[in-house]
Amino acid sequence: MTPLLSIKNLHVTVDGNEILKGIDLEINKGEIHAIMGPNGSGKSTLSYVLAGKDGYEVTEGEIIFNGKNLLELSPEDRAREGIFLAFQYPVEIPGVNNIQFLRTALNSIRQYKGLEPIDASEFLKLVKEKQKLLDLPANLINRSLNDGFSGGEKKKNEIFQLSILNPLLAILDETDSGLDIDALKVVANGVNHYHNKENAVLVITHYQRLLDYIVPDFVHILYKGKIIKSGDKSLALELEKSGYDAYKVETTN
Amino acid sequence: MSNEIIKEKINKDYEWGWSFDIEAETAPKGLNEEIIRFISYKKNEPDWLLEFRLKAFRYWKEMKHPHWAHLKFDIPDFQDIIYYAAPKKKSVNSLDEVDPEILKMFERLGIPLEEQKVLAGVTPNVAIDAVLDSVSVKTTFREVLAEKGIIFCSFSEAVQNHPDLVKKYLGSVVPYTDNFYAALNSAVFSDGSFCYIPKGVRCPMELSTYFRINTAGTGQFERTLIIADEESYVSYLEGCTAPRRDENQLHAAVVEIIAHRNAEVKYSTVQNWYPGDKEGKGGVFNFVTKRGICLEENSKISWTQVETGSAITWKYPSVVLKGDNSVGEFYSIALTNNYQQADTGTKMIHIGKNTRSTIVSKGIAAGFSENNYRGLVQIRKGAKNARNFSQCDSLLLSDTCGAHTFPYIEVKDTTAIVEHEATTGKISEEQLFYCMQRGIDKEKAVSIIVNGYCKDILNKLPMEFAVEAQKLLEISLEGSVG
Numbered sequence: 208m209t210p211l212l213s214i215k216n217l218h219v220t221v222d223g224n225e226i227l228k229g230i231d232l233e234i235n236k237g238e239i240h241a242i243m244g245p246n247g248s249g250k251s252t253l254s255y256v257l258a259g260k261d262g263y264e265v266t267e268g269e270i271i272f273n274g275k276n277l278l279e280l281s282p283e284d285r286a287r288e289g290i291f292l293a294f295q296y297p298v299e300i301p302g303v304n305n306i307q308f309l310r311t312a313l314n315s316i317r318q319y320k321g322l323e324p325i326d327a328s329e330f331l332k333l334v335k336e337k338q339k340l341l342d343l344p345a346n347l348i349n350r351s352l353n354d355g356f357s358g359g360e361k362k363k364n365e366i367f368q369l370s371i372l373n374p375l376l377a378i379l380d381e382t383d384s385g386l387d388i389d390a391l392k393v394v395a396n397g398v399n400h401y402h403n404k405e406n407a408v409l410v411i412t413h414y415q416r417l418l419d420y421i422v423p424d425f426v427h428i429l430y431k432g433k434i435i436k437s438g439d440k441s442l443a444l445e446l447e448k449s450g451y452d453a454y455k456v457e458t459t460n
Numbered sequence: 461m462s463n464e465i466i467k468e469k470i471n472k473d474y475e476w477g478w479s480f481d482i483e484a485e486t487a488p489k490g491l492n493e494e495i496i497r498f499i500s501y502k503k504n505e506p507d508w509l510l511e512f513r514l515k516a517f518r519y520w521k522e523m524k525h526p527h528w529a530h531l532k533f534d535i536p537d538f539q540d541i542i543y544y545a546a547p548k549k550k551s552v553n554s555l556d557e558v559d560p561e562i563l564k565m566f567e568r569l570g571i572p573l574e575e576q577k578v579l580a581g582v583t584p585n586v587a588i589d590a591v592l593d594s595v596s597v598k599t600t601f602r603e604v605l606a607e608k609g610i611i612f613c614s615f616s617e618a619v620q621n622h623p624d625l626v627k628k629y630l631g632s633v634v635p636y637t638d639n640f641y642a643a644l645n646s647a648v649f650s651d652g653s654f655c656y657i658p659k660g661v662r663c664p665m666e667l668s669t670y671f672r673i674n675t676a677g678t679g680q681f682e683r684t685l686i687i688a689d690e691e692s693y694v695s696y697l698e699g700c701t702a703p704r705r706d707e708n709q710l711h712a713a714v715v716e717i718i719a720h721r722n723a724e725v726k727y728s729t730v731q732n733w734y735p736g737d738k739e740g741k742g743g744v745f746n747f748v749t750k751r752g753i754c755l756e757e758n759s760k761i762s763w764t765q766v767e768t769g770s771a772i773t774w775k776y777p778s779v780v781l782k783g784d785n786s787v788g789e790f791y792s793i794a795l796t797n798n799y800q801q802a803d804t805g806t807k808m809i810h811i812g813k814n815t816r817s818t819i820v821s822k823g824i825a826a827g828f829s830e831n832n833y834r835g836l837v838q839i840r841k842g843a844k845n846a847r848n849f850s851q852c853d854s855l856l857l858s859d860t861c862g863a864h865t866f867p868y869i870e871v872k873d874t875t876a877i878v879e880h881e882a883t884t885g886k887i888s889e890e891q892l893f894y895c896m897q898r899g900i901d902k903e904k905a906v907s908i909i910v911n912g913y914c915k916d917i918l919n920k921l922p923m924e925f926a927v928e929a930q931k932l933l934e935i936s937l938e939g940s941v942g
Contacts, residue, residue, distance in 0.1 A: 258897050261889065286899040298894045302912030311908065312898035319899070351912065368898065 209274065211236045211407050212257075212376060217268035219249075219256050226252045228432035229268070234376070237404040241418055242411045243443060244429035245451045250411045251295060253429070254380040258292040259285050273375060286312075287319035289375030289406075293365040293382050300352040305364065306334060308352050309371055316372060337370045341397045359390035366397035377401065378409045383417040395420030415447040428454055487544040493517065496647055499544045503616055506623055509630075516636035516646030523640050529774055529803040530832045530864060536710050536745065541679040543648040604665075609658040610694075612667055615683050618654035625656055629687055633716040633753045633780070641712040642749045645681045649714070652682035657692040657723070666922055668697040679710040686716070688723035690756075695726040697925055708771060709734075709744050717752030719759035721783065725752065726762045728921050729777075730929050733769035735936075740799025740828070743771025750777035754786030754812075762789040763806065764920045766929040768936040771800060776834065778807035781815035781846075788817040791917045793929070795910070795936050796829030796861070805835035805866075810846035810876070819850040822914050825861035826937060834866040839876040846876045854884040855913055857906065857937075907934040 210233040219227040226249045234240050244250050256263045257270065259282035270277040273288060280288065300308070314324040325333075338348055343363055353361050362382055369377050379398065383391055398421050402408055410421055418426075418440065426442040427434045428451075435454055436442065446454070487495055496517055500510040525535045605612050611622060618626050636646035653669045669684070688694055711733060717725050727750075736743025746769070752761035763777040773796075779788030790806035808817035817837065825831035837848045854863035865882050887909055895905035911918070911930055918926045 258893075260893055281901075282893065282896040283899055283901045286897050292897050294894065294897075298888070298890045300891055300894070300909055300912055302915030303908055308895075308898075308908065311904070312895075312900055315901070315904070316899040351915075372898070 208235060210234060210271075211273055212409075213269075213271045215269050215271075217253075217256070217270065218266045219252055220264050220266055221252065221262060225266070226432055227256070230429075230432075230434060232427065232434065234407045234409060236375075236407055238425065239402065239408040239410065239421060239423045241421075241423035241426045241443060242409065242429050242434075243413065243415075243426060243446060245413075248429045249432045250429055251380055254292055254378045254409075254411055257285075257290060257378060258282060283315070284319070286374075287316045291369055291372060291374035291377050293362075293369060293377065293379045295380040295382070295384060297353050297356075297361040297365055299354045299356070301354045303352045305348050305350055305352050309334075309368055312368070313372060333371060337367060340400055341367050341370065342393055343367055358385040359387065362386055362394055363390065363397075366394050366401075370397055370401050373401070374406065376407050376409065378411065379421075380411050381413065382410075383412055383414065391417065392420060415443040418443050430454060487542065489542050490539045491517075491541070491543055491648065495543055499648065499650065502544070503619070505619060508627060509619060512631065512636070513647050516643050517648075519637055520640070520643035520647055523643060526640050529834075530830065530866070531772055531774060531801050531803050533708075533745065533772055533801070536679075536708065538644070541710060543679060543681065544650050605663070608661050608664070610661060610663055611654065611656040613654055615649070615652040615654045615685065618685070622654070622656070625687065626654070626685065629685055629716065629718055630683075631716075633718060633751050634714050634749050639749060641747045642714055645683065645712050645714045645749070648679075649681045649683040652684045652713070653686075654684075655686045655694065655696065657688045657694045659689045660691045661689075662692065663694040666695045666697050679712065681711075682713045684713065684715040686725060686727070686752075687718045688720060688725045688759075690721045690723060692720075693724045695922060696728070697922065698727070698729045698731075708736075708742060711744050711746050711748065711770075713748045713750075715748070715750040715777075717761055719752065719754050719756075719761050719783075719786075721756035722758045723756075724760040724762075727752070727764070727777070728925055729763075729765040729767075730921075730925055730932060731765065731767045731769050731773070732932055734771075735769050735800050736771040736798065738798050740771070743800070744769065746770035746773045746775065748775040750775060751780065751807075752778070752788075753780040754783045754788065754815075756783040756786075757812070758785045759783050760787040760789075762787075762791075762920075764789075764791040764917065765793070765804075766914075766917075766921070766932065767792070767794040767802060767804060768932045770802075773800075773802040773804050776805050776807055776836075778809070778836075779817065780809045780811065781817065781843075782811045783815075784812040785814045786812055787815070790817075790819045790821070790835075791920045792821045793824070793914045793917050793933070794821070794831055794833075795824040795933055796826065796831045797936055798827040798829060800827075800829045802830070803832045803834055805833045807836040808838070808848060810837075810839045810843040810848070813842070813844040813846075815843055815846045817846075817848045819848070819852070820917060821850075821852045822917060823852070823854040823863050824857065824910055824913070825854065825863045826857035828858075828860045830862045830864075832864045832866060834868075836868040836870070837878055837880075838868075839871040839873050839878065841872040843873050844875050846873065848876075848878045850878075850880045852880075852882045853913075854882075855910065856884065856886050857910075903938065904934075907937050910937060 212234040214230050214232040217227055217230040242250055265278055277285060310330055341363060347360060382394055423440055426438055428436045487498055496513050500513055634642050636643045655667055657663055686696060719725050733744035733746055754761055761779045767773050781788050788808050794802045794804050796802050806819055819835055821833045823831040823833055833852045839846045852865050856863055863884055867880055869878055871878060891909055892905050910933055918929055921929055
């Protein structure tokens with residue numbers, strides 16, 4: 208089976224500083240991967256590079272996503288190919304209706320795939336279904352995009368978008384940060400509902416807590432721009448106990 | 461929905477035009493007393509109106525072209541303009557000869573091909589004259605309106621059928637001595653709309669006028685007069701387009717609104733005159749004087765404008781708050797792209813007691829354009845407890861455009877409260893990236909963000925107009941991002 212995402216020897220610099228120093232990672236459909244690491248290890252950089260944000264220069268390596276050279280695609284085409292990034296800090300866009308925005312996004316993706324725009328009533332049905340699933344208040348989805356949302360509401364809204372857009376790969380960039388335990392459960396529940404054999408999830412997090420609810424098949428430890436250790440779920444638990452320091456020593460040896 | 465409206469409007473223009481005898485209404489280029497007499501004679505005007513025109517002309521001849529606006533342009537050659545516009549028929553034989561940019565624009569606006577033919581003046585069985593002529597009034601519902609005593613007709617008709625009303629109010633808000641272009645308009649205005657809402661009547665539908673400049677070398681000088689008698693209400697819409705021309709065309713209209721005791725007038729404009737090409741060649745000079753007076757107590761006048769067109773927009777829809785407790789409002793979106801220039805805003809003149817005014821202006825500048833807000837809030841002595849709130853926001857979409865705010869505040873009464881807020885910002889990369897990460901391309905993302913920015917004002921527009929305005933914003937922003 209060809210992997211859904213294949214990253215080989217990825218080197219990335221930002222403002223002349225090398226942040227990622229040779230990442231190798233393969234994700235297959237149906238898998239959940241977690242990347243853990245201390246602050247400044249390059250976790251968010253990896254998610255931005257995958258999504259195609261400006262200012263991240265790939266100096267070496269390749270990324271193949273669903274058979275396509277990801278690095279040749281524009282950010283919007285990456286999204287249309289099925290990459291979804293749940294942002295750590297979702298941006299506010301005042302005056303833009305949350306639902307209208309989502310419909311525009313969905314239709315842009317559909318158009319790319321040669322599909323007709325979604326019928327208004329069908330879309331509404333989908334929205335209601337997912338809203339219920341995620342326990343989102345009705346007024347939240349009719350407000351301006353993230354405008355005046357609490358931290359928790361913003362994160363829930365990201366997962367709401369995920370469930371509607373239904374991408375091939377969901378990247379969750381520290382989605383758990385700033386969430387209370389109830390919101391964390393809602394978010395995890397949404398991700399688990401989304402996840403199936405045909406898609407994959409890449410969870411980026413500091414803490415093992417989220418992984419109690421979104422159970423990963425693989426855990427990778429990112430440190431100073433390199434994946435220094437990979438394992439199964441137990442690695443996250445181990446890490447929780449020993450802290451990152453134990454692994455730092457491992458790499459220097 | 462908006463397509464229907466546009467289609468409807470264009471059809472109405474065309475219908476109305478069938479009765480026009482275009483040959484009889486042409487005047488040679490240039491401006492002198494003879495031309496003015498010719499216009500007046502052709503329109504079978506009463507002597508007092510000819511006198512009004514001639515006085516205005518004589519006054520105008522002594523005036524100097526104003527230069528205070530933050531605009532750069534060559535003063536039009538007033539002898540090189542056809543006044544009293546009977547357009548030269550363009551010998552265009554097939555759709556292929558019509559400028560594809562126009563076709564594209566109208567296609568984008570959702571007007572089907574048939575309509576495009578009408579607009580470009582090529583369908584053989586269409587009265588080109590009608591569509592190409594400067595002003596048309598939608599008169600379909602005239603009978604329904606007449607039942608309520610509402611008069612809604614072309615200005616020329618009003619002169620013939622309701623001379624007393626015209627005589628009483630013409631020039632009462634914008635005298636011909638007001639400014640250079642108001643004087644010019646007063647001398648040569650060809651047509652326009654007239655609207656009178658009698659006492660106690662709430663106009664049951666939106667009244668709408670659709671303006672269009674067509675033939676090369678023509679100037680357009682329409683005159684609009686709206687009178688809302690005591691306890692009445694009317695919502696009035698104005699839309700404009702013009703085809704692409706290499707030379708600049710002059711549009712110098714005058715709009716006067718009179719609101720009597722407890723009356724309310726809501727005036728909405730979506731202005732989409734041809735803005736010139738990407739290099740800044742051609743386009744309409746939109747030099748318009750719009751002013752309303754809240755003549756008596758508890759009256760209200762509200763201007764809402766969406767300005768996306770014109771090479772140059774130079775206008776300040778204003779309200780004179782004479783009656784006690786009267787209310788003036790100005791809501792504006794001005795979007796400039798490429799080499800467009802806009803110097804627009806409002807004047808709120810507080811004379812009566814407890815008068816209130818609100819100004820919300822959103823300027824969006826892209827390309828190499830210049831976008832200026834200029835506004836006067838004047839609280840005269842005796843305007844006890846007058847209040848004004850002004851908010852002027854500018855959004856810059858490029859490094860090569862400019863936005864300026866020129867607020868003038870004159871307060872002569874110590875009981876007044878005047879507030880002014882202003883912001884200038886750029887569209888954020890984070891917002892753009894967020895949209896793109898959701899599969900939306902950059903151009904669409906800009907238009908979504910701009911539309912959101914303008915939301916408060918778009919909400920003030922009647923529903924159909926709001927949809928049209930949103931589309932216009934989108935089209936006008938095309939090519940504004942690299």
